[in-house]
Amino acid sequence: MTFIVRQLSRTAEGREIVRTARQETDAISIGRDAGNAIHLADLAVELHHASVSTRDGGQLEVESTCGLPFEIDGRSTLQAQINPATGAELRFGGHRVGISAEEGIAVLTVERVGALSDASESREEIGLFTLKGLLPGRRPVAWGLIGAVLLIFLAWPIFTYATSHGVEKRSAGFHADRMWLSGPLSIAHKSLKANCQACHVNKFEAVRDSACLTCHRDDAHAHADPARIALAKEPPGIGARIKGLFQTAFNHQAGRCVDCHTEHEGAGRMPATAQAFCTDCHGSLKTRLTDTRLKNAGDFGTDHPQFMPAVTVGTDAHGGRLYRRVSFDAHPVDNNGLKFPHAIHLARGGSIARMAQTMKAEQGFGDSLACKDCHAPTADGTRFKPVEMERDCGMCHSLAFDRIGGTFRTLRHGDPAQVVADLRAYYRSTGPDRPISLGGMARRRPGDYAASETTLDYVAGARAYGGQAEDAVKAVFSPGGACFDCHVVTPTGNGAEPFEVRKVVQPDRYMKKGWFDHNAHRSETCISCHAADTSKAATDLLLPDLASCRTCHVGEGGSRMKPVKAPVESSCAMCHDYHIDAGAPWLARQKVDRTKGQPRFVPAVASVR
């Protein structure tokens, strides 16, 4: 029997080399051992792996001789019958043995198909030593990340904006433009955090005042005429010019609410507007707004005009208060219509102090009078109530003139005509006190001269009694009288109303442009600011001037002109309000809230809904 064994191999260029050998034998052995007819230098093959022998009818039988399988046409087996004319392909490890027939002779074609080792496999050597293949490529990752970031952080929020444009209130839950939030909202606006469009109404349009005014309808008072504000502004510095460049470039209008009321600056209260926002105009206002009556004010500690309290200069025809603002430098006097020397009332010795001592139990006085004995604070503690004669003076300055049983009759305070009428009525309806010796039904006996003289005196007195009323009226309205001691009294010459008392006017505030809160000054005594203990005249204006306030209050950054022991940094907003109304300035409200732990002040017009 003849076999043809063809060994195929390839050159480096891929050219085929064929070596053919004829074998005259009945069986061909296949294995790694060099003695085999087909020698496969393949470590996956046994030394004597299989044999091919002829069978009847030209059939070939392939049989494993080592007990390990081989593959025939892809199937693993230990034994197989093959018709060479039909052909088959055997596989031993990395070698292929093709079986075919040429002119009736079986041909076995041997070819190495698997590489000898992994390292010897032909590979692309560039990149072999790099991380290529171990990590996803940089380019696709970069593109993927670009896509993801733009999609999640740009496209999605824009979609949210587009779908919620014009919506009053969005549904609860997550909205993608939340990812654009540059910082937490302040306490006041916390509830808007899911509703970006409440303030950011239109895209690429900076927040407009109209958005603020949707809610702040009543509490955003205009500060001044916008045209004058524009005129009053300081020319921009380098920083402001740079900001201005950005603002014009990006449609950012100046002079909006948000210029001062900055948001997204962190949770908590909205930060107080810095002094610079005021002093930009007011620091050198007069140079630009030449017709203004306001004086320049740059800093409380160093550059603030003297206070100009509104002092009383008289009353108008209807008794209304007439006042004028006078600088402390002009030593103003306050003519409120009273004659009231504070000093003797507060003196530690003397008749008033002694009287106070006698009334300790009844009125709660101390060893001498104190401010609180006559002055009562308002409910919020900010200011003091106007003095009321009956409540605040009447405990000592009694207007009683008669006693019926246990009841005192008093003169009507504040109504001179009534006083005159009451006194006249008193004298008309009563007589002099009846001497006790005239009492009873005892019979007069002759010789009792004393009794008859008393009777005559009494009758004469009783006859003239009504005429004494005018003297009494005169006495009340004259020096030493109950009215005259405290009030300015002028005789009218009119019989029905012989005297006129000048109306007393008490302002609730002397400083209407600035805010002062007594609550915030509880650690001080009254006389540390109000020199009442040395005031001998009611016209003394017992208010502290600028220098007096500066003994504690310094400028925003601690600036001061003299050494201050315990400085209180005070920006403009401590006393002044941009959106002026009757309430406390915003910063003062904050400070008092903080010190008291609970809100004491309700904005005068609180209508933020």
Added chain:
Amino acid sequence: MASEAPRRAMQTGRVRSDGAHDGFLRHNNFQWLKVGASVSLAAILAYLLIDVQPRPNGGSWYGYVLGTVGAGLIVWLTLLGLRKRVMTPGAWSLKAWTSAHVYLGLSLIVIATLHTGFQFGWNVHTLAYVLMMFVILSGIFGVSAYATLPRAMSANRDEMTEAQMLESLRAIDRQLHDAAQPLELRQAELVRSSLEQDPFGGSLWQRLSGNYPDCETRAAQAAVRTENAYKPKLGNDPLEKIDGLLARKEAMLARVRRHLRLKALLEIWLYVHVPLTFALLAALFAHIISVFFYW
């Protein structure tokens, strides 16, 4: 020629290096380090001097300045990817550019951090900042790798090229293959497993750590040694030859793997630096758009 001579003499007389051997870090006597440090210092000083109310933030005028400078720097730093493909000498050489890239990139830490005004949150703005910091950190890693690893790599290579390493492995493999021919299958399998294992395989972690616990060559050698241990050394046992060959292969593999590890460390940062740079550009774009979209 005559004019050349004095110039050459002058050059040789010069004490200072002409810069040809300075790396990009020392380029031109640390020119860009000085520039970067001055820029950072100026930014910090200005930050301390400018009283932004109510608190420092990116929307103040100084914030805009820092933001613009920072964004410009980021774009310029990214352009190194284009610039590096063209090598030119001179004042604007690639080396000068790279030096500027490193030091200005570091100054970006200061500029961008001040731009944030130290206000961070879970938002696109902080995302851009964090991405930027990761890019810079990976860059710092890269620079330190470039400064230290090439020397170790050179020592490990022992003047072998990568092609030579590969060829050396192949030669050992061929010899192993031939030497294993007479072996019985069980022993032949040991050799085959070593031959068939991909020396460039292994996970990323194995690449970076240089630890290959499932190395077949080492396992095969251990097994062959065990078999050889109690046999007399006659000098004609193919296993003895195999033992020697496996030892050589293991030594070669160790060198290749050290090389792979150093190369991976030189390369790995770029797989963070480059894709994150592009993510940063996208986030920066989203940051800028979002700020002007809602403002």
